[in-house]
Amino acid sequence: MSKEPQVSATTWLVSISATCCLLLVFRRVLWLVVPGLSALVVYYCMKPLVRRLIRAGLKPRAAAQAVAGLLFLATVLAVILLFSRAHVSEWKATVGRYVQGGLEFLQTTEEILAQKLPLLRGSAILRNPPKDLDTISQNFAEKYLGAFLLQTLQWLPSLLLMPYLTYFLLQDGNRFKKQLVRSVPNAFFEKALLLFDRIDISLQGFFVGLMKLTFLDTVCLALGLWLFGISSPLVLGLVAAVLAWVPYVGSLAGCVIVVLVAATDFPTRPGITYGCVLLFFGVRILDDFFFLPNTIGRSLHIHPVLSVLMLFLGAELAGPTGLVLVLPVLGVVTVATETLGQILTDRCLRERYRLAKQLNARAALSVK
Amino acid sequence: MKSAFNFLRPAGDGPRIQELKKIGLFKQLSTRELREVDELLHERVYQKDEIIFDEGDIGLGLFMVVTGRVKLSSSHAPLQQLAPEFGSGDFFGEMALFDDAPRSARVTAVETAQVVALFRREFFSLMERNRSIGTKILLELARTVCRRSRLLLSGQKHLPLV
Numbered sequence: 061m062s063k064e065p066q067v068s069a070t071t072w073l074v075s076i077s078a079t080c081c082l083l084l085v086f087r088r089v090l091w092l093v094v095p096g097l098s099a100l101v102v103y104y105c106m107k108p109l110v111r112r113l114i115r116a117g118l119k120p121r122a123a124a125q126a127v128a129g130l131l132f133l134a135t136v137l138a139v140i141l142l143f144s145r146a147h148v149s150e151w152k153a154t155v156g157r158y159v160q161g162g163l164e165f166l167q168t169t170e171e172i173l174a175q176k177l178p179l180l181r182g183s184a185i186l187r188n189p190p191k192d193l194d195t196i197s198q199n200f201a202e203k204y205l206g207a208f209l210l211q212t213l214q215w216l217p218s219l220l221l222m223p224y225l226t227y228f229l230l231q232d233g234n235r236f237k238k239q240l241v242r243s244v245p246n247a248f249f250e251k252a253l254l255l256f257d258r259i260d261i262s263l264q265g266f267f268v269g270l271m272k273l274t275f276l277d278t279v280c281l282a283l284g285l286w287l288f289g290i291s292s293p294l295v296l297g298l299v300a301a302v303l304a305w306v307p308y309v310g311s312l313a314g315c316v317i318v319v320l321v322a323a324t325d326f327p328t329r330p331g332i333t334y335g336c337v338l339l340f341f342g343v344r345i346l347d348d349f350f351f352l353p354n355t356i357g358r359s360l361h362i363h364p365v366l367s368v369l370m371l372f373l374g375a376e377l378a379g380p381t382g383l384v385l386v387l388p389v390l391g392v393v394t395v396a397t398e399t400l401g402q403i404l405t406d407r408c409l410r411e412r413y414r415l416a417k418q419l420n421a422r423a424a425l426s427v428k
Numbered sequence: 429m430k431s432a433f434n435f436l437r438p439a440g441d442g443p444r445i446q447e448l449k450k451i452g453l454f455k456q457l458s459t460r461e462l463r464e465v466d467e468l469l470h471e472r473v474y475q476k477d478e479i480i481f482d483e484g485d486i487g488l489g490l491f492m493v494v495t496g497r498v499k500l501s502s503s504h505a506p507l508q509q510l511a512p513e514f515g516s517g518d519f520f521g522e523m524a525l526f527d528d529a530p531r532s533a534r535v536t537a538v539e540t541a542q543v544v545a546l547f548r549r550e551f552f553s554l555m556e557r558n559r560s561i562g563t564k565i566l567l568e569l570a571r572t573v574c575r576r577s578r579l580l581l582s583g584q585k586h587l588p589l590v
Binding site: 235 | 467468470471472474475476477478479480481482485486487488489540545547549553556557558559
């Protein structure tokens with residue numbers, strides 16, 4: 061690949077402004093952005109499979125249909141399983157149990173700390189321990205579970221759009237790109253191809269890297285949790301790995317869930333819960349120093365300080381969606397701004413474009 | 429009236445496929461293979477005197493002349509002496525398929541020219557997807573390079589590699 065040019069301050073400024081505007085727009089059409097983005101992720105992950113099927117002898121259209129069909133079936137099955145096998149009352153009880161486990165763990169921890177460090181004996185929670193943990197946990201489940209389920213139901217039709225969009229991306233993605241390139245004037249033709257290529261590489265690097273990272277995180281966490289004897293280690297590992305898609309905040313949420321489950325599974329052995337926390341931090345360190353550079357790597361070329369600032373900005377502008385979207389959107393917008401900047405500031409290209417316009421006008425006149 | 433079984437009948441060679449068949453690089457390809465390659469080709473029309481690419485540009489792929497003529501000019505002495513023209517069926521800019529080096533010459537349309545471009549990355553994806561087509565194109569490219577090298581050694585007029 062060609063060397064990456066240095067990004068100027070103006071490019072960053074334009075990119076950040078454009079990203080903020082896009083996030084505001086995305087917030088308005090979230091019902092379309094979420095399935096669209098999921099379709100894009102699946103498209104990049106399934107592209108190698110479609111290519112393999114084509115190499116095995118299937119026609120491109122048939123390969124796209126086969127993959128999208130399987131995807132649709134998997135989505136429908138997942139939805140049916142989710143809503144048929146579990147009852148809301150069961151979910152409420154489970155959430156309540158885990159919240160209660162977490163509260164009891166907090167109380168146990170504080171008691172242990174008070175034994176080891178007498179200074180903490182006068183702390184608020186020990187002076188006034190929560191009287192009725194059952195009520196607290198039930199209230200928590202009442203308050204948040206219903207809202208969460210309603211939100212999930214609201215998203216269902218939109219999520220079912222995902223396999224449909226993936227099918228069209230797999231089948232007509234290339235044709236769509238060709239149509240877009242066709243509208244570009246001759247002078248900028250090669251640069252436009254370069255732009256599409258770079259955006260394609262950035263997105264592919266990010267999404268495929270994210271999937272690999274999720275897989276590695278899931279395997280490491282599930283293995284560790286299984287060794288500790290925690291229930292449903294694979295599901296917990298997967299949930300924590302998916303939550304980690306939301307940078308920083310997601311990791312913390314994943315850790316809290318793991319702590320709640322460990323504390324509920326082993327209420328009398330807080331050591332196991334601490335072990336789970338250590339495992340979580342261990343996986344995060346592995347992630348940052350080993351997995352991340354080898355999967356997502358430097359595909360987005362964004363400085364860590366800017367990443368953190370953009371995360372705050374994303375959260376402020378578009379809430380949790382902004383947190384997830386801000387970095388990939390900034391990555392793509394930066395690539396586009398950089399290439400467009402190169403095109404617009406290239407005097408030769410502009411000169412060539414002006415000449416081509418004159419020649420086209422002359423040709424049109426001679427036809428008349 | 430259209431038959432219900434029309435979809436079973438192989439589609440005939442449309443004018444587009446006929447045009448592609450005339451391009452030297454695609455000589456070995458069947459109609460079905462040409463249709464697959466056509467999905468990747470970008471068609472452009474250049475007016476007389478319009479620059480297709482300039483010397484020093486970073487090349488991203490090769491161009492093939494479908495109709496019309498284009499001429500080559502360069503600051504490099506050997507290319508200046510040749511001052512060749514590429515006509516219908518010829519291809520140029522093939523070196524960009526293999527590396528990122530800047531273009532060694534400027535190519536301008538002598539008359540209104542319809543060209544098709546094959547982008548490097550798309551060519552590589554085609555090679556991955558359908559090795560048979562990729563091999564046929566690469567073989568034809570290698571044959572052309574050999575032919576042009578022989579003409580160069582024997583001092584005869586030839587089209588250069590750009």
